[in-house]
Amino acid sequence: MKVLKFGGTSVGSASNINKVIAILDKKSEDTPIVVVVSAVGGITDKLLNAGRLAILKDEVYKTVFEDIQNIHFSIVQELIPEDNELIISTIGKKLEALLSLLDGLYLLNELTPKISDKLVSFGELISSYIISETLKSRGIDAKRKNSQELIITDSNHGNAEVSIQPTRANIVEYFKSSKHRITVLPGFVANSTTGEETTLGRGGSDYTASIVAATLNAEVLEIWTDVSGMYTANPSLVKQAKPIEQISFQEALELSHFGAKVLYPPTVQPVLDANVPILIKNTMYPEDVGTRISDFTEKSIKNPVKGITHIDNIALLTLQGPGMVGIPGFSKRLFETLALEKINVIFITQASSEHAICFGIDTKDKETAENSINKAFEYEITLKKIEPILVESGLSIIALIGDNMKNYQGISGRMFSTLGKNNINVRAIAQGASERNISAIIDEIDVKKALNALHERFFEVETKQLNVFIVGVGNVGERLIDQIEQQHQFLKEKLKIDVRIVGMANSRKMIFNEEGIDLEDWPSAFDFAEKTNLEIFYNRVLDLNLRNSIFVDITAEEEVSYWYEHYLRQSISVVACNKIACSGAYSLYENLHDLALSYNTSFLYETNVGAGLPIINTLNNLVASGDKVTSIEAVLSGSLNFVFNNFGDHTNFHDTVKRAQFEGYTEPDPRIDLSGIDVARKILILARENGEKMEIEDIENESFLTKANLESDTVDDFYDTLKEDESHFQDIYASAKEKGCQLKYVAEFKNGKAKVGLREIPEGHPFYNLEGKDNIVMFYTERYPEQPLIVKGAGAGADVTASGLFADIIKIGNK
Incomplete structure (x- = not known):
């Protein structure tokens, strides 16, 4: 049977x-x-509602009754459309008895538990x-x-x-x-x-x-x-949750206690005692396997964790004080007080010092608990032997469940390291000797992120979801989005990384989608988007509270770089194309690195120097491996290299700069490139990565521009001065040509000093044949004293810059 x-x-x-x-x-x-x-x-809710309305003398109870009657009659008409008179009549008599009961409640104004049982x-x-x-x-x-x-x-x-x-x-x-x-x-x-x-x-x-x-x-x-069984996590919060095919009675009880609503714990006891297995099945999808609950315990199992669950609306109460240490009876008095108030304790933890006892209860009971405990320990509180009970609310319990967890090392470590990496603060921990349940109390707002992060860690074949927020969806941003879309499947299959863009902003509008923005038609999402506001953007990232979040800055705006430290403090990684933060005050640069270290997150900016070239990464590897960099010589401006490779006695300087800007090799304001400040920032960043505490003012900048160029008020004015000073630039070109040299804007770092400026490079020098928008960096080190380590390649352009940003994102995913 x-x-x-x-x-x-x-x-x-x-x-x-x-x-x-x-x-x-x-x-x-x-x-x-x-x-x-x-x-x-x-129907049960409707019956109770009708009863409540009746005792309140609200005749709407009759309308609710009619609704109950219509629901049942319409179901019968659909199920048994013919020869149903006797069935309708029988149900009608039952409903007449129900109406009579409701009419009586209307007259008596009282709904006792006894009548309520009859009603429902x-x-x-x-x-x-x-x-x-x-x-x-x-x-x-x-x-x-x-x-x-x-x-x-x-x-x-x-x-x-x-x-x-x-x-x-x-x-x-x-x-x-x-x-x-x-x-x-x-x-x-x-x-x-x-x-x-x-x-x-x-x-x-x-x-x-x-x-x-x-x-x-x-x-x-x-x-x-x-639902198709008991799930590895709440499927409404964790989209990747899946049904558990086999689970023990004890595991089912634990999951049920911690919020798995498909099974109510007292239900299990009779069949548990009789060793009758339970099968949870889905009426809508009867072919689904479902979950089988029995006394069977799998001996060999790859994943000892069977499920991750949670309980909301938890208040954490702490009884503490020096007078508790070594004095027996405090726990007894505390829990007797709660028992007398019929308050259920859901969670308990106590340190071996006996200085404090923490316990979790339902939030609705917190005031009763606080008042009764303070009253019970009034004498000790007056003598300052213990402190008044500390009450914290807005909390939840999350728990890992599994019979076999006790046989595996490191489950707790993996759990808490995952929470820590996602900036989820653990307020209290409880773990029994059986290790069937590891529980932690966290802020209620972090539950969804915690469940998803833990589910990803324990159940999702090591696929790591990265949630990316991009500010600066211009030329480079568009290329980055295209690259992410193109490589999405490859990254999932080969690197087990799922990159989703959840938020985007350009200078005017911003969009968000918690499930990931559709990258096939993302521009249309901006048609009805809200106005860009960096503070609102930041708050929206926090409100979404997604695991493995990454903020990507593809602007040149100082205002955007201001927000880096705020993101890092929330354990949100930062990837920056913007050079302002790393080339600003050294204290800011140092602070950002300290924050990334403190909050176990990443601050990456490979594209600050050389676009997609691995220049910063190479330097970091040299330093980390114990090598000492003695000097750096580099051509670090793809835009300036493009300009001087295309400028000559057959072209004018103004048109060459215009072309460079049109093809995307310069900043929107080309003065940033041509003044040398951009190159100065880059060599400053490399010097800092090498351990130097330098400021931008320490960089010697030998500008090739005229005074009129440098003092121009607007970009248009700047272009006008380039026309006016064409002879100046032709003289510079003629001097180099006469000596058989090429013009290159060079950055140098040596003996703790750095400088940038236009140089005449003779034939045979590694910089001489540098073409187009290419960059080159020569690292002279103790291991490379005579023949430098050279990094060379395209140092400007939307595609290579986007690929550098993408590489940083992937690096975070592999961390």
Whole structure:
């Protein structure tokens, strides 16, 4: 024999009940089955609402009653469209009794627990009748038995306790003689020993099914609901959560206690004692495997963690003080006080110093707990032996669950390192010696991020999701987005990295999508986007609170670089194309690196020097490996190299600069490039990476521009001065040509000093044949004293700069 239970969603409509009928018909082909059903979905709430309205003298209760009546009649009409007069009449009489009860409540103005039990029992009694009659109408051998004649309880109305012996005797006696293929029982309802109607409280229908399954020693108890089993995490919060195929009774109890709502813990006890397995199945998708709960424990298992779950609305209370140390009885008095107030303690932890006891309770009980504890320890508080109880709210408990965790080292370490890397502060920890459960209290706002980060760590085949927020969706930004879209599948398959762009902003508008922006048509999302505001952008990143978040700055704006430290303090990595932060005050540069270290996050800016060339990375590797860089010589401006490679006696300087700007090799304001300040910033950054505490003022800048060029007020004025001073630039070119030299803007660092300026490079020098927009850097070190280590390649352009940014993002993903 099998026992099947169907919840309110499963019997919530005629179409769903048809699915139930199909399941019952198939399941009963080989063995008799008992089916326990809940009320039609939503009816119990409607019944209670009608009762409350009635005692408040609100005649809307009649409207609610009519709604209840219409729901049931319409279900019958759909399920049994013909020859249903007797069924409609029978249900009509039950509903007349319900209306009579509501009218009485209207007159009496009181809804006692006893009357409430009678009121809500109508839901299960009617639904079970409808289902049994539907089965009969389709030629299926079925019989309805009223559970009130089988389940005997005490008179604790609203949450009655089952009297086990008479209940079992009734069940055994009835099914001894029952030969029907299907027996339909209403769940939740019972009768007291004195013959009064009672109910079994929360999870009552599950409990009815569990008692019947245990008493009859059923082959299995199947609980049919609207999900495909118990999940590795809450699927509404963790999209990648998946059903658990096999789980032990103990693991199921732990998951249920910590919020897995598909199973209510008391339900498990009767079948656990009788060793009857439970199967959680989905009525809407009966072919899904579901979750099997039994006493089976898998000996060989790759992942010892079975599930990750949580409880919200937790208050953390701390009793502490020097007077507690070494004094017996404090714990006893504390928990006795809570017990007298009927406050359930969900979480307990105490350090071996005995200086403090922390415990978690439901937030609704925090004021009662605070007042009663302070009163109980009033004498010790007055003497300052202990402090008044400390109460913190807005918290949640998260827990890893698994029988086999005790046999694996490092589970706790992996859990807490994952939380730490995502800036999730752990307020308290509890772990029993069995290691079946590792619990931690965290801020409620971090629950979604914590669950996703832990699920990714323990269940997702090491695929790491990166959530990227980009400010500066211009030429380089567009190329970066294209590269991320193009390489998305490759990164997932080969590097196990899932890069999603969640937020974007240009100078005018910004967009967000928590599930990831559609990169195939992202420009259209800006059509109705909100106005860009960096503070709002930052707050939105915090509100989304996504794991492995990365802020990418593809601007040249000082205002954007101001926000780096704020992101780093939230353990959000920063990738910067913008050179302002790293070339500003040394104290700012140092602070950003200290923050990245302190908050276990990344601050990367490879594209600050040489676009996509691995110049900073190469220098860092040299320093980290113990080599000492003695000098650096470099051509670091792709834009200036492009300009001087294309300028000559057959072209004018103004047009060459215009072309460089048009092709994207210069900043929007070309004065930044031509003044040498951009190159000065780059050599400053390299000097700092080499350990020098230098400021931009320490860089000697020998400008080749005229005074008029340097003092121009606007970009247009600057271009006008270039035309006016064309002879100056032709003289510079002619001097180099006469000596057989090439003009290159060179940066040098040696003996703690740095300078930048235009140089005439003779033939044979490594810089002489540098073409187009290429950069070159020569590192002279103790290991490379005569023949330098050279890094050479394209140092400007949207594609290579974007690839450098992309490389930094991937580097964070591989961290």
